[in-house]
Amino acid sequence: MKVVIKAGQNSFIRKFDDELLIVEAWGDHSVRVRSFADMKEEKRLNALLEGSQKTNGKVEINVNDHSAELINGKIRVVLDHRDRLSFYHENGKLLLKEYIRLRAVKHDDGSEDAGTIEITKDFNSTLKLKSREYRSNLSSDFTVTTRFESDPDEKIYGMGQYQHTFLDLKNTVLELAQRNSQISIPFYVSSNGYGFLWNHPGIGEVSFAKNLTRWEMKSTNYIDYWITADDSPKNILRNYANVTGKVPKMPDHLLGLWQSKLRYRTPEEVLDVVKTYHEKGIQLSTIAIDYFHWPKQGEYRFDEDFWPNPESLVQTLKEEYQVEPMISIWPTVQTDAQN
Structure with a gap:
């Protein structure tokens, strides 16, 4: 299947291998990423407010046949020829990068036919691990996994309330579910200068391991996350509140x-x-x-x-x-x- 990459209004889309990927500016200095296994964009239950995608600055989008770039204020996201997203601060610092362990070919679809693939000068792996992975369940949906490269020195704060003693959540595994003694709010602030919201209400799990960050949902057919970059935790939280809602004053x-x-x-x-x-x-x-x-x-x-x-x-x-x-x-x- 041929890769299709197109620019939209404050967004770009990519269609390949039964996946529709939508990357769009969503609030100041922020980007929303959505992926659909059925190639159809649909409205899903999520935490972002209607109309919160508005930005005060100009959004810049550049696309070609194999890659795309979106710049929204202090955040820049790049889709490379390996179908991987990387997020940067405006100063050039890498904030977060999707994790792949695929062969060094363009748009690896798993084919073993050497005549249909184009070899590239990239890190090569035969593990066949995609950044956004859909594995069919017995029903009509999927087990979905989203992977990111891990910075071993990164510190992670937030995610709600869990019964443990860790302020820094690096090297922890967290259940994404509400329980009597547990409040799951899948948003965190990173010491690397970004905030990340897993914008999905389903039950799942996240692992902030040293070698890999992995989000997993057991039963769904889409991926949705939001990321913001700014110069202080205060500004990151302000960006988050602007798109999810502001907390009322405590009585x-x-x-x-x-x-x-x-x-x-x-x-x-x-x-x-x-x-x-x-x-x-x-x-x-x-x-x-x-x-x-x-x-x-x-x-x-x-x-x-x-x-x-x-x-x-x-x-x-x-x-x-x-x-x-x-x-x-x-x-x-x-x-x-x-x-």
Whole structure:
């Protein structure tokens, strides 16, 4: 199949070997990369705001038969003759580069016919590992892997909240899934001067190994990620907020002292704790009423047998003690629940 590379509005596309690749400017100093296994561009559920692709500066695009380049402010992305993307800061520093271990030929499609391939003077490998790889599942979708070269000295920060002690996430493996004790937010800031968002809501895994960075989804048919370059972590986070949404100011009642324990059985237990703080001259901001205040899992209401008048409890907490109650809700549902 012949490689097709075309320039679009603030973007370029590449079609080859049943893959549609779209690289486009998306926000200031930022680029979005999407790949579709079925050659069809479709809107998918993602974290980027509608209209956030607008940029304040001029976007420069250069394409030829075998390569392409896009420049958006401080970031430059290059697609080379081996179908690999490399991302650079405007000062020329390499930020991130897709990982391939293929034969040194142009647009390697796996063919063993020497008459159909063009040999190049590049690093040669027979491992047949692409940067963007789709492996068919038994159903109609794919296991998708995206690979990047790893800088052993790079430091990686972010990715949400995991139960470990590591601030620097280099050399860790992280599950991309939400759990009771885990919040996965697949965005990180690199010490090399860029921010990276894995823009996919699916369950998967990322490995920040010394020799390879690998993102993997078990069941999907597309790849979507966003990368930004800037001169400070503050500016990188600003670029990220501009395309994903800005965090609202934390309410005052959540900035003080919180009280929480495994659970409170009755409103009397809640009030006893709040009264004790009050008697000791300690001002609570928030008290968390956690699990099993409901009758059954999935019924988002108070159990009338133990909490006959929750409205009165809330009024007392707020008006007499200036304490804001926070009610915990679990995402579990019993088969015999009302919902």
